[in-house]
Amino acid sequence: xxxxxxxxxxxxxxxxxxxxxxxxxxxxxxxxxxxxxxxxxxxxxxxxxxxxxxxxxxxxxxxxxxxxxxxxxxxxxxxxxxxxxxxxxxxxxxxxxxxxxxxxxxxxxxxxxxxxxxxxxxxxxxxxxxxxxxxxxxxxxxxxxxxxxxx
Numbered sequence: 001x002x003x004x005x006x007x008x009x010x011x012x013x014x015x016x017x018x019x020x021x022x023x024x025x026x027x028x029x030x031x032x033x034x035x036x037x038x039x040x041x042x043x044x045x046x047x048x049x050x051x052x053x054x055x056x057x058x059x060x061x062x063x064x065x066x067x068x069x070x071x072x073x074x075x076x077x078x079x080x081x082x083x084x085x086x087x088x089x090x091x092x093x094x095x096x097x098x099x100x101x102x103x104x105x106x107x108x109x110x111x112x113x114x115x116x117x118x119x120x121x122x123x124x125x126x127x128x129x130x131x132x133x134x135x136x137x138x139x140x141x142x143x144x145x146x147x148x149x150x151x
Contacts, residue, residue, distance in 0.1 A: 018105065018109075027140040049091075068102055068142075070105055
């Protein structure tokens with residue numbers, strides 16, 4: 001029998017972002033549970049990124065890792081939002097001084113819509129689904145993809 005204990009896995013808190021010029025969906029999770037949950041949706045006033053709110057989330061949640069969804073077309077080519085999402089990720093890394101990983105977010109909004117429709121059908125979600133709900137759930141999908149790519 002081996003008396004040596006294996007080290008406990010490190011708990012890493014992650015915040016994930018589904019970037020948009022109108023709204024930014026945010027999700028959180030950690031590497032112990034590997035469960036992502038929608039956190040909030042930040043509104044962009046006049047297409048301005050709400051950096052003060054993002055800075056507050058980073059300060060409050062103390063993540064060790066940030067994840068940003070990177071949009072692509074079905075064929076893998078960049079969309080009109082790909083460069084903007086990359087720019088957001090770069091500024092996020094500079095502001096937070098944390099590592100930022102880009103994750104392919106193809107079809108994340110459609111996946112989010114399906115999940116929200118299921119929650120409505122089953123009665124878990126009782127109010128109508130909004131664009132903000134979809135963006136927050138898309139951030140959750142992006143974080144789930146990050147978890148699955150890591151293991």
